[in-house]
Amino acid sequence: MPADEPTILATSGGAVSGSRTKWEVGPLTSYAVELAGVTGRAPRVCFLATASGDNPQLIRDFYDMSQLAGFHGSHLQLFTMPNVEDVREHLLGQDVIWVWGGSVAGLLAMWQLHGVDAVMREAWEAGVVLTGVSAGSICWHLGGTTDSFGPDLRPVTNGLGLVPYSNGVHYDSEEQRRPLFQKLIADEVLPAGYATDDGAGVLYRGTTMVEALTERDGAAAYWVERGPDGTAVETRLDTRRLR
Template sequence: MEPTIVAIGGGSLSESRAEQQIEEYILRLTGADDPRICFIGTASGDTPANIVRFYSVFSSDRCRPSHLTLIDRKVTDLREFLFSQDAIYVGGGNTGALLAIWRQHGLDAVLREAWERGIVLCGSSAGANCWHEASTTDSFGPKLEPLLDGLGFIQGSFCPHFDVEAQRRPLYRGLVAEGALPDGTACDNCVAVRYEGTRVAEFIASKPEARAWRMERTPDGYRETEIVPRYLDG
């Protein structure tokens, strides 16, 4: 299977089965009859409530869920554990903290190997930011700022929560216009971009009104191009 990443703008892991189209999409991408999917909640400090929520969404009647904690690490061999998965789902939270802890544990290298092996990598908010070269984040305080040291599996920048956080759109426009962030993609909540290798394969949405956006630097500032995702009608 070609390396695959699904980066979600936010609003995922809904407790309503009727609003879990993107989660179903991820499971289908694995091609497995009984897919194994692991949750990594580093960005929220491995908060138990988020782990419980993951298990309620990716329940045992549809897949084989598991989770990996690093704050209180129980798994000795990360490669053995993660290479046995069909998909890896990264939860939201603090992108900067996530990257620092992953690098401390060597998880960044393990995830690159997992990606190259064809294990589906996915996640929402910080769990979408992390795969990109750069992103917008509130990791360093209440003010949104650029983050420039993402994993870089995908070149360019990413901006989540484009429709629900008032700072996101003007900040992203300005950062791209001034060259502080490379050209990239913004996603509303309930929108995801799927990459095959490093190429955009498609945009999908679990709400018909949700959109994605391509942001590019121009001599006059920036160009913002609306993208209508494929609606996953549940």
């Protein structure tokens, strides 16, 4: 069941510590699933851990989360080969695609190699809800800041560009993130964009950001643009608390 229009919920969250499992589905991811509008059956949610090298433990954690949440879960792995016969058919058959964090540079390279980048655009246009955390947030944008290349953050500028903005993740929890994101926008390395504290996300309908959301008290989202004097201007957005 497709969403009413192309939908992305890009986050710095979406999973919370579990009581019986390592992780549980957080309010942000639950809301992404709600946006798919599924009724009368379990929502089909596909998990991608490409950015973490398809770490088997993460995939097991997803199935634990999925079972608790009542999802019909599946995963797409690309290492050492795709685990499904037809990647396009599998992804287009989902209600929600959930992308985990890690190396966004590695994710983008692997997706391009296997044609997943083109399929993601097709899925988005078809109304499959796209969501994810960290690398799984930046990937939908034109670029952002990344530790893919080492502990000193660098820009990544070859995102899928489904939405025409940059994206800053972990804005309040990693000290390099905020100043570098602002500098890259001021220097026009990155276009203006949206940043999220840990536990926050931004919702896009089509290419328009329509709402900022959070699953953690105090977490917020921000709009960052280049001002007339060539410096970055940050605006804190009204952010709705999810429960």
